[in-house]
Amino acid sequence: MLAQEYDLAEVRSTRHGLIVIATLFLTLGLLYGIWYSYSVFLVALIEHFGWSRSVTAGAMSVFILSHGLFGPFAGRLVEVFGPRRLMMTGSVVMAAGLLLTSQVNQWWQLYLSFGVLSALGLAACGWVPSVILTEKWFPDKVGTALGFVTAGIGVGILSIVPLTNVLIESYDWRLAFQILAALVVLLILPAACFILREPPPAQVSTGKRQGRAATAGSALSSEPSHDWTVATAVRSRSFRFAVLAFFAGGCLSQLLIMHQFAFMVDHGVAKTMGSVIVGVIGITSIPGKMIWGALSDRVGRELAFTGGMVCILFSVGALTLMGVVPGLLMPFAFAVLVGVGYSVNAPIIPAVTRDLFAGPRFPSIFGTLSMFSALGGAMGSWLGGALYDWTGGYQLMLMVAAGLTLVGPLMLWFAAPRQPETPPEP
Secondary structure (H helix, E strand, O other): OOHHHHHHHHHHHHHHHHHHHHHHHHHHHHHHHHHHHEEEEEHHHHHHHOOOOOHHHHHHHHHHHHHHOOOHHHHHHHHHHHHHHHOOOOHHHHHHHHHHHOOOOOOHHHHHHHHHHHHHHHHOOOOOHHHHHHHHHHHHHHHHHHHHHHHOOOOOHHHHHHHHHHHHOOHHHHHHHHHHHHHHHHHHHHHHHHHOOOOOHHHHHHHHHHHOOOOOOOOOOOOOOOOHHHHHHHHHHHHHHHHHHHHHHHHHHHHHHHHHHHHHHHOOOHHHHHHHHHHHHHHHHHHHHHHHHHHHHHHHHHHHHHHHHHHHHHHHHHHHHHHOOOOOOOHHHHHHHHHHHHHHHHHHHHHHHHHHHHOHHHHHHHHHHHHHHHHHHHHHHHHHHHHHHOOOOOOOHHHHHHHHHHHHHHHHHOOOOOOOOOOOOO
8 A cells, every 4th residue: 555655656746747847848948038039139229229249249148148157156046945936036037127128228228137137037047947956856867858848948949039020020129028028927937936846855865866877878886975066076177178068069059049140131031031040940959959868868978969069060061151052041951950959058068067966066066067158158149249340241250160069079078977077075
């Protein structure tokens, strides 16, 4: 009888875990759909205010920087208060930031309202708490689970970016920001309040032991006598190379995705068609994240990450040929390749962090490592606009992007999540 009751409780717990994963899929879709919608707002703001591309794109750099710098604090707040409270607070802060953004008239107001306030809200209710919840519910299949959860970002790109373009074209960009703010409060706040709870403690402790044994590639032969802390992690060789790998990956993704809409408009692609192409990036990233996440559990994080970067390298080639090959073949080829390629970052970054630094301080360590990925994204968003302003075109940007596709995988192989280091004494 006791065994049957235990099995029933476990089934119910697993069922709720699946509901949590599905909810995170949708919430990340909304949150990061808003993030990537800025590529559409970028053109609207330039047309409305006449700002330069580097100044306007700089708001996204500040956004990514604020989002990333909050990562370590988000990890620590999850450890202290839990992910639900953090997500509830973050949704309110992000909505307030978007509402203030709808009222801006100066570039510095855009930087403060969108670049700082909205970013801090998204950081509190988005990436870090979602990864922690996913890792706690399915620690023995963390790559696969993260692949599914982060695939929601692709759904967000597919749905929120075109919606934003329709709102801007039909009404104006101010109303678009206001509607997005309402969606955040109406969807994220109730989800965090009623659905996104943590698994029972017994399941967490059992899953940790199973997950550590199932770490991609290899596992330690015995439990270490010490756990990783933020201080010991940042001093490790693996952390330093992982920082370089994910800085390069973040910079590369934002360099291409943030500026591809303007690039295509410059090459004669209609704005409406450009938003559709952005949607194609979202569509292809959905299976991409699932495939890379599951593949990384089977063949290792390094091979999966290398495969994603190779896809991005080919996407850079497609952009290069856009002025040579007429029609929409190259724009759509770029969308498919970059959608599949950049999606490797989402499941690989948290999975690698857990491979290397599993333990009670994983949330803080993951938040810290995510910060460097975000710093790379901030650099990429600004760099694309700056290179355009300096050279009058995007050719140099494409060369930089091609180089980053080689640097990122090389650094991850040096980080070696397949052979995690033993935690030293604090």
